[in-house]
Amino acid sequence: MEFLYLIIGVVIIGTLAFIFQRYRRKKALKLIQLDSQKLTDSAMEESLTNLKLLNESLADSTLISDVWGKGVMAFEYQLEVKNLTIADLNDLKKQLERQLAVQAKAQGIKGYQQNRAFVVSDIWLKDDILHIDVSYLVNKATVEYVNDMNTLEQNN
Numbered sequence: 001m002e003f004l005y006l007i008i009g010v011v012i013i014g015t016l017a018f019i020f021q022r023y024r025r026k027k028a029l030k031l032i033q034l035d036s037q038k039l040t041d042s043a044m045e046e047s048l049t050n051l052k053l054l055n056e057s058l059a060d061s062t063l064i065s066d067v068w069g070k071g072v073m074a075f076e077y078q079l080e081v082k083n084l085t086i087a088d089l090n091d092l093k094k095q096l097e098r099q100l101a102v103q104a105k106a107q108g109i110k111g112y113q114q115n116r117a118f119v120v121s122d123i124w125l126k127d128d129i130l131h132i133d134v135s136y137l138v139n140k141a142t143v144e145y146v147n148d149m150n151t152l153e154q155n156n
Contacts, residue, residue, distance in 0.1 A: 029070060033063060036073040039109055040136045043118060044077060047099035051092075053079060053130075064133060071141035074121055079130045086125055093120045096132070111137035121149045 041061055048054035061075035084092075097120050103109075104117035111117040114137045122133035135146050 036136045040075050043100055043103035046103045050099050072145045073136040073138050073142045077132045081130045089123050093123050096120050112139050119146055121146050
């Protein structure tokens, strides 16, 4: 009987340790996501201001990585725009990536094994709302996400 209690105690302690470890990992990931989001928001605000697309403060971005997996540092921005067409998006994407590179350099932001820190992973226009997904290439998961998005774009 004592052996059974010992086994139950070990199982309970192991389960609690596992739950505590998962909680700590989730909390650490959330802190990393928030830091990454703040860096990306800052670079985006400066970049959009320089491109004259932003006249006021940038609205909060949304983390989009929950769909793609843990650790992906990708954020969506929405801006109300006038006189922008779908034909303008490719050029705008290039200009924005150049501005983001300038901001990354100015702020000392580095990417994960990359010569760039930010990439516009998606951009689209719907009902005068410009949607921009920006990925902060800070880790392997985000780099793989961007590669997957590029593959999807090429196949469509």
